[in-house]
Amino acid sequence: MQSGCRRGRGLGWWHGHIRGYGYRMTAQREAVLEIMTKTREHLSAEDIYHQLHNLYPNIGLTTIYRTLELLVDTGLVYKFDFGDGRARYEISEGPDSPDHHHHLVCTCCGKITNYTDFIDKERKLLNETEMGLSKKFNFKITNHLIQFYGLCEKCNKDEK
Amino acid sequence: MQSGCRRGRGLGWWHGHIRGYGYRMTAQREAVLEIMTKTREHLSAEDIYHQLHNLYPNIGLTTIYRTLELLVDTGLVYKFDFGDGRARYEISEGPDSPDHHHHLVCTCCGKITNYTDFIDKERKLLNETEMGLSKKFNFKITNHLIQFYGLCEKCNKDEK
DNA sequence: ATATCTGCAAAGACTTTGCATGAGA
DNA sequence: TCTCATGCAAAGTCTTTGCAGATAT
Numbered sequence: 001m002q003s004g005c006r007r008g009r010g011l012g013w014w015h016g017h018i019r020g021y022g023y024r025m026t027a028q029r030e031a032v033l034e035i036m037t038k039t040r041e042h043l044s045a046e047d048i049y050h051q052l053h054n055l056y057p058n059i060g061l062t063t064i065y066r067t068l069e070l071l072v073d074t075g076l077v078y079k080f081d082f083g084d085g086r087a088r089y090e091i092s093e094g095p096d097s098p099d100h101h102h103h104l105v106c107t108c109c110g111k112i113t114n115y116t117d118f119i120d121k122e123r124k125l126l127n128e129t130e131m132g133l134s135k136k137f138n139f140k141i142t143n144h145l146i147q148f149y150g151l152c153e154k155c156n157k158d159e160k
Numbered sequence: 161m162q163s164g165c166r167r168g169r170g171l172g173w174w175h176g177h178i179r180g181y182g183y184r185m186t187a188q189r190e191a192v193l194e195i196m197t198k199t200r201e202h203l204s205a206e207d208i209y210h211q212l213h214n215l216y217p218n219i220g221l222t223t224i225y226r227t228l229e230l231l232v233d234t235g236l237v238y239k240f241d242f243g244d245g246r247a248r249y250e251i252s253e254g255p256d257s258p259d260h261h262h263h264l265v266c267t268c269c270g271k272i273t274n275y276t277d278f279i280d281k282e283r284k285l286l287n288e289t290e291m292g293l294s295k296k297f298n299f300k301i302t303n304h305l306i307q308f309y310g311l312c313e314k315c316n317k318d319e320k
Numbered sequence: 321a322t323a324t325c326t327g328c329a330a331a332g333a334c335t336t337t338g339c340a341t342g343a344g345a
Numbered sequence: 346t347c348t349c350a351t352g353c354a355a356a357g358t359c360t361t362t363g364c365a366g367a368t369a370t
Contacts, residue, residue, distance in 0.1 A: 153298035
């Protein structure tokens with residue numbers, strides 16, 4: 001997909017990517033990407049808005065939404081729904097990246113935990129499944145989602 | 161979970177289930193369950209509302225939402241998010257039921273396809289993964305979600 | 321009889337749209 | 346320069362809440 005080369009040249013490595021899609025690189029887009037790449041959290045649009053508000057007091061929530069949409073469309077960011085009514089965003093590590101992970105979602109407090117364990121086994125099964133399903137349903141599979149739901153350590157204790 | 165006995169006795173098989181949770185059985189709840197059990201579609205609250213409107217012209221959308229919440233809480237119905245901004249509901253077939261399935265979601269037209277293929281392999285992997293994750297993160301896993309995203313046959317053709 | 325449930329209307333939360341101003345290439 | 350991006354305000358959508366009247370047990 002990308003070159004993998006992230007050595008700084010003044011511009012973020014994503015600059016070419018954005019431009020390649022015919023979009024302009026702006027300070028706001030730069031800022032959103034900066035935040036996205038520097039966190040392992042699962043930020044909502046408003047989270048990003050608040051974090052940016054210090055640096056860019058005039059940035060609008062609308063711009064965050066529009067930027068995120070652009071980033072999702074160009075494949076730089078994944079959009080998730082963890083069931084709390086607001087979308088969460090995360091910089092995309094492709095399914096073959098060593099950082100590729102899935103999520104544990106606490107249905108009590110909403111805490112999200114990333115895990116990379118079992119990913120190799122999962123990947124193997126997913127590939128088989130994807131191939132089988134593609135053939136059977138003539139479905140061109142581009143992505144998958146795996147999430148586990150349950151109670152995190154804290155909520156599990158509190159319940160007792 | 162349930163007895164598995166669904167032979168009619170005047171009352172729906174779910175009657176005892178609802179009552180067991182201390183809820184009352186009402187015509188509206190009966191009606192929602194009737195629809196849920198008779199379809200393989202993935203209905204939104206409004207879908208159900210419209211389907212019921214013929215039989216019960218006075219039923220309110222609010223009641224649908226409240227009933228669905230109740231059914232989800234008592235485990236009779238699953239709630240899904242397929243990314244189109246509205247929740248979808250489906251009668252629950254437990255993870256060990258032969259009808260247990262996962263979904264293929266067309267990101268273009270929104271079509272949902274159920275599949276049961278590979279479920280056995282998936283179940284095996286999921287069980288392993290659940291056990292491993294439970295131990296590692298002290299996370300009490302109660303449920304899982306697997307979805308594939310891509311283009312359905314029709315949308316894939318149209319795109320060319 | 322009475323605690324629960326329903327339906328209506330209104331409110332709430334997140335997200336998108338319209339439009340004039342501002343900025344990138 | 347000229348098209349694209351931004352910010353504000355307003356609108357849109359789905360969902361939840363408040364409350365008086367109706368219903369199940």
